[in-house]
Amino acid sequence: MRKLRLSAALFFFAVALCACAKKPKDNEIDYYTKVGSYAEPTEGVYEAGEKDLELLGENPSTVKPSGGVTTTPTPTPVPHYVVVIDAGHGGSQTGASYDGRVEKDVNLKVASMVKEYLSTHYENVDVYMTRTEDKGLAKDVADDLRMRVEFAAEKQADILVSFHFNSSDKHSRNGSMVCISKQPQVREGSEQLAKCILARLASLGLKNNGPYLRDSNDMKDENGVALDYYAIPRHGAAHNLIAVIVESCYMDNKTDIPYMKDDAALTVLAEQEALGIMEFLTQYYVKQ
Ligand SMILES: [Zn+2]
Incomplete structure (x- = not known):
């Protein structure tokens, strides 16, 4: 040529x-x-x-009209991702309850749906769940939460996403939020993952309450700076792992209940959350 x-x-x-x-x-x-x-x-x-x-x-x-270089281009390798999905609570830890629904059960449902969606749609993603039954990883809550993150670290996860549903005292709050770590090594990635998931949930009509940071009241690092309040992001940061808690919506609020009231609604929710995860991995995450 x-x-x-x-x-x-x-x-x-x-x-x-x-x-x-x-x-x-x-x-x-x-x-x-x-x-x-x-x-x-x-x-x-x-x-x-x-x-x-x-x-x-x-x-x-x-002949290709736009030819000019005859060497075969090297195909870009498709990155392989490991995603750990955590269904919040389990066993004696029930989480919130409202109108006959118990959070630990709804968490497990939506987490399983997210896993199913990712496993069936993406060959380059391995998905693991911290629990698939109605039981926690340990009797002690602190141990249980630490072990969920350790499980993800052992799997060499790229991200850990913990699924929960929110509630408020007067059932007046609504919308989605994602709890993230403020630790610098994971802050940017966590925030971006949160934004990807929240944007997807907002596309369904849920109010976007944004990424959420909360300082621990009593735990500080060696420089006296408060650590993260929530255990999943806190332990995640200690493992250099992006670990977030997704509060999909409020399970006790009349505006939000339609988004989680049955399997059909949860399927829609889970699909958008899975797409948000993939959007983050493919467009923002740089695999180490
Ligand atoms: Zn919860």
Whole structure:
């Protein structure tokens, strides 16, 4: 192909010399402008038009018109991701309850749906769940939360997403929020993951309460700076792991209940959350 292109260049150079001897017609000028400069054909930028392919006797249908580089491009490897999904609470830890629904059960449902969606739609994503039954990882709540993050760290997870549903004293609050760590090594990634998921939930009509940071009342680092209040992001940061808590909506609020009231509603919620996760991984996350 390169030989043909050099031949084409020489051919057109000769034609151009002849053309200089007489005043070119308007359409000739137009023609040479279109085909490009033949004085210095440069590999990679020189593009053959259909006209010179015809002149060379090649069948244009067998040659890519925009050719020029004949080497096969190296395909970009598709990154492999590990996502750990955590269904909040479990066993004796029930979480919130309202109108016959118990948070730990709803968490497990939506978490399982997110796992299912990711597993069936993306070959390059391994998904693990911290629990698949109605039981926690330890009797002690502090141990339980630490072990969920340790599980993710053992799996060398890229992200840990813990699924919960919110509630408020007067059932007056509504909307979604995502609790993140403020620790610098994971802050930016956590915030971006939160934004991706929240934007998806907002697209369903849920109020976006944003990424949420909360300082611990009593735990401080060696510099006296308060650690994260919530255990999942706090332990996640200690493992350099982006670990967030998704409070999809309020399970006790009349505005939000339609978004989580049954399996059909939870399927819609889970799909958007899975898409938010993938949006983060593919568009913002740089795998180490
Ligand atoms: Zn919860």
